[in-house]
Amino acid sequence: MKPDVVISEVGPRDGLQSLSVSMATANKKQWIAALAAAGLREIEVGSFVRRDLLPQLADTAEVVVFAKSLPELEVAALVPNLRGARAAIEAGVDKLTVPVSASEAHSLANVRKSRAEMVEEVRAIVALRDELAPDMEVEVGISTAFGCTLQGNVSSAEVLRLAEQLVRAGAQSCGLSDTAGYANPRQVSDLFRSLRSAIGPRAGAAHMHNTRGLGLANCLAALEAGVRTFDGSLGGLGGCPYAPGASGNVVTEDLVYMFEAMGLRTGVDIDKLLEARQVLSASLPDTPLYGMLPEAGLPLGFEERSHV
Amino acid sequence: MKPDVVISEVGPRDGLQSLSVSMATANKKQWIAALAAAGLREIEVGSFVRRDLLPQLADTAEVVVFAKSLPELEVAALVPNLRGARAAIEAGVDKLTVPVSASEAHSLANVRKSRAEMVEEVRAIVALRDELAPDMEVEVGISTAFGCTLQGNVSSAEVLRLAEQLVRAGAQSCGLSDTAGYANPRQVSDLFRSLRSAIGPRAGAAHMHNTRGLGLANCLAALEAGVRTFDGSLGGLGGCPYAPGASGNVVTEDLVYMFEAMGLRTGVDIDKLLEARQVLSASLPDTPLYGMLPEAGLPLGFEERSHV
Numbered sequence: 001m002k003p004d005v006v007i008s009e010v011g012p013r014d015g016l017q018s019l020s021v022s023m024a025t026a027n028k029k030q031w032i033a034a035l036a037a038a039g040l041r042e043i044e045v046g047s048f049v050r051r052d053l054l055p056q057l058a059d060t061a062e063v064v065v066f067a068k069s070l071p072e073l074e075v076a077a078l079v080p081n082l083r084g085a086r087a088a089i090e091a092g093v094d095k096l097t098v099p100v101s102a103s104e105a106h107s108l109a110n111v112r113k114s115r116a117e118m119v120e121e122v123r124a125i126v127a128l129r130d131e132l133a134p135d136m137e138v139e140v141g142i143s144t145a146f147g148c149t150l151q152g153n154v155s156s157a158e159v160l161r162l163a164e165q166l167v168r169a170g171a172q173s174c175g176l177s178d179t180a181g182y183a184n185p186r187q188v189s190d191l192f193r194s195l196r197s198a199i200g201p202r203a204g205a206a207h208m209h210n211t212r213g214l215g216l217a218n219c220l221a222a223l224e225a226g227v228r229t230f231d232g233s234l235g236g237l238g239g240c241p242y243a244p245g246a247s248g249n250v251v252t253e254d255l256v257y258m259f260e261a262m263g264l265r266t267g268v269d270i271d272k273l274l275e276a277r278q279v280l281s282a283s284l285p286d287t288p289l290y291g292m293l294p295e296a297g298l299p300l301g302f303e304e305r306s307h308v
Numbered sequence: 309m310k311p312d313v314v315i316s317e318v319g320p321r322d323g324l325q326s327l328s329v330s331m332a333t334a335n336k337k338q339w340i341a342a343l344a345a346a347g348l349r350e351i352e353v354g355s356f357v358r359r360d361l362l363p364q365l366a367d368t369a370e371v372v373v374f375a376k377s378l379p380e381l382e383v384a385a386l387v388p389n390l391r392g393a394r395a396a397i398e399a400g401v402d403k404l405t406v407p408v409s410a411s412e413a414h415s416l417a418n419v420r421k422s423r424a425e426m427v428e429e430v431r432a433i434v435a436l437r438d439e440l441a442p443d444m445e446v447e448v449g450i451s452t453a454f455g456c457t458l459q460g461n462v463s464s465a466e467v468l469r470l471a472e473q474l475v476r477a478g479a480q481s482c483g484l485s486d487t488a489g490y491a492n493p494r495q496v497s498d499l500f501r502s503l504r505s506a507i508g509p510r511a512g513a514a515h516m517h518n519t520r521g522l523g524l525a526n527c528l529a530a531l532e533a534g535v536r537t538f539d540g541s542l543g544g545l546g547g548c549p550y551a552p553g554a555s556g557n558v559v560t561e562d563l564v565y566m567f568e569a570m571g572l573r574t575g576v577d578i579d580k581l582l583e584a585r586q587v588l589s590a591s592l593p594d595t596p597l598y599g600m601l602p603e604a605g606l607p608l609g610f611e612e613r614s615h616v
Contacts, residue, residue, distance in 0.1 A: 152609025182607040184569035185528050212607070213562040213600030214569075217524040220493050254521040261492035261522075292521030299490040299520070301460025 003267035005259050006042060006229040008205060009035050009252055011280070013044040013057065013078050015237030018248070019287060022056045027283040029066045034276035035234065036070045039268040040252075042229075043067065044076040044097060048084035064091040076139070080111050085125040086132075095137040096129065098122055099177070100166060102159045103148035106179070110143075119165045126170030140171040141207055145191065147182025156191055160198045167199045175204030175229070178218065181211020181248065185221035192225035205229035208250045210236065210290075215250040216258055223259075230255060234273075234280055235289030251291040253277060257298075261305065270298065311575035313567050314350060314537040316513060317343050317560055319588070321352040321365065321386050323545030326556070327595060330364045335591040337374045342584035343542065344378045347576040348560075350537075351375065352384040352405060356392035372399040384447070388419050393433040394440075403445040404437065406430055407485070408474060410467045411456035414487070418451075427473045434478030448479040449515055453499065455490025464499055468506045475507045483512030483537070486526065489519020489556065493529035500533035513537035516558045518544065518598075523558040524566055531567075538563060542581075542588055543597030559599040561585060569610070578606065 012032055016023055023031075028045075035043055045067045046060030060077060067075040076095040079085045088096055100118045101107035107115050122140060129136050145159050163174045176191060188206070196203040206222035206229070208215045219230055232252030256268045274294060281289055299305070320340055324331055331339075336353075343351055353375045354368030368385060375383040384403040387393045396404055408426045409415035415423050430448060437444050453467050471482045484499060496514070504511040514530035514537070516523045527538055540560030564576045582602060589597055 147607055147609065149608060152607070153612060180607070181604065184566060186570040211600065211604045212565060213524060213559070214566055216521060217528045217566060220525045220528055251521070257520060258492060258522055258525060262494040292519065296489065296519045299455055299460070299488065300457060301455065305455075305461055 001265065001267075003041075004228070004264040005223070005266055007040060007252060007256055007259075007266050007268055008042040008044065008076070008229055008231045009040045009234060010044045010207070010231045010249065011035075011233040011235070011237045011252070012063070013046050014231075014249060015233045015235075016056050017047060017054050018238040019056060019284070021284070021287075023283055025059045025062055028059070028063050031276065031279050031283060032063070032067050033070060034272075034279040036067075036073050038272035038276050039266070041072060041267060042074040042076060042095075044078060047078040047080070048087040048091075049078075049080055061087065061091040064088070064093050068092055068094075079125065081121055082124045082128060085128055089129065089133045089136065093136070095139055096125065098125060098138065098140050098171070099143050100140050100162065101143045101148075101179075102154050102162055103144040103151050105150040106144045106148045109150060115162060119162070119169050122166055122171055123169040137172050138170060139173040139175065139204060140166045141175045141177045141205070142166075143177045143179040145176040146178045146187055147180050149180045156194065159191065160194055163195055163199050167202050171202070173202055173204035174199060175207060175231075177207035177231075178209050181209040181214075183208065183218050184214060185217050188218045188221040189225045192222050192227055196226055203227075205231055207231040209248050210250050211248060216254060219250060219255060219258070232256070235277055236291055237280070237287070237289065251293075253291045253293045257293040261302070309573065309575075311349075312536070312572040313531070313574055315348060315560060315564055315567075315574050315576055316350040316352065316384070316537055316539045317348045317542060318352045318515070318539045318557065319343075319541040319543070319545045319560070320371070321354050322539075322557060323541045323543075324364050325355065325362050326546040327364060327592070329592070329595075331591055333367045333370055336367070336371050339584065339587050339591060340371065340375050341378060342580075342587040344375075344381050346580035346584050347574070349380060349575060350382040350384060350403075352386060355386040355388075356395040356399075357386075357388055369395065369399040372396070372401050376400055376402075387433065389429055390432045390436060393436055397437065397441050397444065401444065403447055404433065406433060406446065406448050406479070407451050408448050408470065409451045409456075409487075410462050410470055411452040411459050413458040414452045414456045417458060423470060427470070427477050430474055430479055431477040445480050446478065447481040447483065447512060448474045449483045449485045449513070450474075451485045451487040453484040454486045454495055455488050457488045464502065467499065468502055471503055471507050475510050479510070481510055481512035482507060483515060485515035485539075486517050489517035489522075491516065491526050492522060493525050496526045496529040497533045500530050500535055504534055511535075513539055515539040517556050518558050519556060524562060527558060527563060527566070540564070543585055544599055545588070545595070545597065559601075561599045561601045565601040565606075
């Protein structure tokens, strides 16, 4: 049965890249297998970036090959440029995710390219994909779409113009990321509705952060604005944590719980998701994991409540 | 200027009653003064209950007298029965808050009265109010309205029937409380909409818990369903914490931030609210306080973003 909402797990990429320690490849495989066993059907398993920049993800090609062996799993990887895209295509991913910043300041600081240069990079990646792997999807995530720690506010008009340029460059899907944890529900609702008006069904996923506690409220607002794919990170790993409890990425466990409690099918088995959390925790014993549902447990009578 | 939403602070009652330590009366006064100085216009300052049951709140009458000396502040107190109502009226509160449980099991366990007996108690409280203080408001909060740790699910039809009975008994306002942290946004939206259909403008406040991380998402759903008064507790004090980060009550700081970020006026000054948090923290140095906004701080450019 097709799920009502798709949860796209980004922990193995977005989570691990934020840690100073590297997870052993064998542990990554075990964790990804546990995520897939819980019913997650889309996992971003790593990045194809320079080894010296992100040694934590240097084994991404091997992880991709393993993940591709799991049934019914869409294997995504982040690529910041054409060189990364070539490596990802060679490794055999199902989907390329390209981050493009809406903030010129963030774009220059993060990838040393302007937004205009990144649009051209996406065009080149799409051309390479057309040549080597025409069935592969190219997805763009517009980072800092709701605000930026370097420049503050980001103009919605500029976000929408950038989305239109990226779609014209060939991106099949264009989502919005609250990289800095600046978004509020009204802004999320307005911007995703405008995005759908601008690029129609190519409007993509919501990648929300919980930096100021609004992660799930923002996901709810995105849902009401028509978004059906949501990024989450198991245990809230990654993002930009300020303090205990103040995780960056939205916690997959809490996100799945919210949707399931609302009667929306995610395809994810919460008990098995909590087992995957145990697998993650065992691999990273010194890294704090976040999430409220894992601590509180399911409400009494939950099975009767959901899916009615 | 009238605020768009009213934040009703319940920390001095709901927060302190959960602690094993008692806060000195002088510290309570200092904290309440700081809350009022931040712009909060409704504070539940204590409970009129048997001293042996809640020694932490035994000084409520003195606290009420102090709070009444602050300008423009609506002073509320919780009363579980007629005896408490008489004491609250004598102390001079502006508003009586009566908790009535939607779960028969919870009602019997919590106040040793059935729901039907509590409806009669409200009727008697209203009669006493009519006699002694006709301008005082009697508000009811229906606890366990979204589920109960003792009986699990609670029927929406029973919640609505109870609300109608309470309004007929004379309650001027009837809100809904997610005592157990069981609510989800769809349920909150449906039940508050039904409540408004059932009792019209007497539909009252949303009292949400963050036990499973959905506190702010549930407040957002309540807002969209027409609710305009929201309970919060500074630092998330109180409720039923399971673990660090898993506070019970919705954190006032995060709640105010969400609404202000959405461009809704709360009348609360966030910087002064964070000063009130410092006052609270100094009085309770060993008690963990919760909240994401206090850790992360306001986003860069926040002043330009809000109220647009």
